[in-house]
Amino acid sequence: MDRIDSMRVFTRVVDRSGFAAAAREMGLSRSAVSKAVIQLEDELGAQLLRRSTRKVTPTETGLAFYERCLQILGDVDEAIASVKELQDKPTGKLRVNAPMTFGTQHLGPLVAEFMAEHIDVRVELALNDRFVDPIEEGFDLTIRIAEPQYVTSLITREIVPARRVLCAAPSYLDAASEPESPLALKEHRCLQYGYSGTASHWRLSGPDGEQTFAIDCRMWSNNGETLRAAAVHGQGIALLPTFIVGEDLQNGRLRSVLPDYPPPELSVTALYPRHRHLSAKVRLFLDLMERRFGGRPHWDLVS
Amino acid sequence: MDRIDSMRVFTRVVDRSGFAAAAREMGLSRSAVSKAVIQLEDELGAQLLRRSTRKVTPTETGLAFYERCLQILGDVDEAIASVKELQDKPTGKLRVNAPMTFGTQHLGPLVAEFMAEHIDVRVELALNDRFVDPIEEGFDLTIRIAEPQYVTSLITREIVPARRVLCAAPSYLDAASEPESPLALKEHRCLQYGYSGTASHWRLSGPDGEQTFAIDCRMWSNNGETLRAAAVHGQGIALLPTFIVGEDLQNGRLRSVLPDYPPPELSVTALYPRHRHLSAKVRLFLDLMERRFGGRPHWDLVS
DNA sequence: ACTTTTTGTATCCATATTGTCTACAATCAG
């Protein structure tokens, strides 16, 4: 038997002055209780109990050990309780890493709500668009906008699809002729996410399946917010997720372009270490994200 | 794995920041270490360690648990050490029960010697001639003068044979005619151990084997010392162990009677609880008894 | 003075549990 359990059994035997009573109370057979104490005695190399058929009393050694056991078992219970507390109640620090734009636009309010709900959690929100190793840097949670099937050693949980649209300002579309086919894109001013090294084409799904279409890049940015600003100001056509341009589409600052040729869908994905046991703070944050963003997210109200 | 051992493994993994290093130091396979920690995590329902292939760091929960583990393991080690101390070094109280005469005559000096050797042992010596239940009354050691094959639930250890002799003072033997045969005993004043209810005969071994011979009891006593005194003062023939009358026989105050008809031998026997683990104080006391009394005891120098 | 009940333990035995070995993916050193 586990030595900690043996100690529990032993103290119970001492408390009840008998093996049988201890066995009954602990839901064990008398054999098991007897064996546990004998094993404990053998390991210690000392007699702990003086047995007569009707009464069991600790020896001098046994009594000394009994006192120590109480102390130790108390500490063990306390340690377990403290772990369970940390595990089951949202406490401690939650370190979240997320991309800049999604973070400022949508995660900010959510973090505020989360903190209001769980006042014992301190949150550290790190926003950046470079790739980080969440384990190496000790993040509990990393939010990425990525292909759904993105593989990694981390657990990936798709919170919600990130629909993307081609869009431009009405002023731009009025001035230039609105493209009727994706082939026309290379005649348009296109606003590309990424660096100047990024390929100058977009993948779009048309009636003939997914195809790659050349574009004329007039601007590159690794930040969606700046691309949106350029688009709103009539500087061209951008391919942006609806969580950035959803509101613009609703109030007409931007208009969807080539709606029959949607780009492949991405996913708002949460990454966290491959853990068997998710701590409460992480679990609750994920739950809140799914409640707020899942299903039909608020930025996607116009289908 | 035993949870205490698991905790040891876990703390070592934290100390060394790695499973492999911990495994090497503890003489375990990496698998065993990994499984131990995983089991601990499963039982606690919490992640304790954040693993990346090259570095292992405790989680928030893990660090808290680590601190508790150090405390608990320290206490466990201390408890084990204290038991071993009590077990291996002669400490504490030694409770000895013994018959009155043997106690006063022979155990007294021995106890003194024992105490001088082991100054940390307190000795409680209870001398009485009634039968006591050593377990019920909590004696560590009970000395009895008994038939060698005396059965009991206790462990019996024969320290040394207790030879007995028929003896009387020369003055008595000169006055009355010295008996030539045990049959003559019923014409003699006999000093009997026991109470008036005790049978009035002695068992003696002659050429024809062990036989019972009637005696004429003139005195009963449950205390050998008083019988000896009566014999020395010429009041008759007593059947007494040599550890009482040995010296008297050597210096002629008493003379052996019917030496060819010796009574059955008894044994100086130590009784102690049926323990797998004998504590140091008991073991050492038994050893000292065997050293001092064993072989040819000093009271039996004249064969 | 009996029977009955209760005690602690030894033994048997099916069932779990254990730890090692091996294999593997991930990662780092050179």
Added chain:
DNA sequence: CTGATTGTAGACAATATGGATACAAAAAGT
């Protein structure tokens, strides 16, 4: 790029476990 090292999963044999049973000792009931 190669080779070494990491933590873990799975297979497997060895071991341990705990319940049922039996039993002697002792108390309680009759």
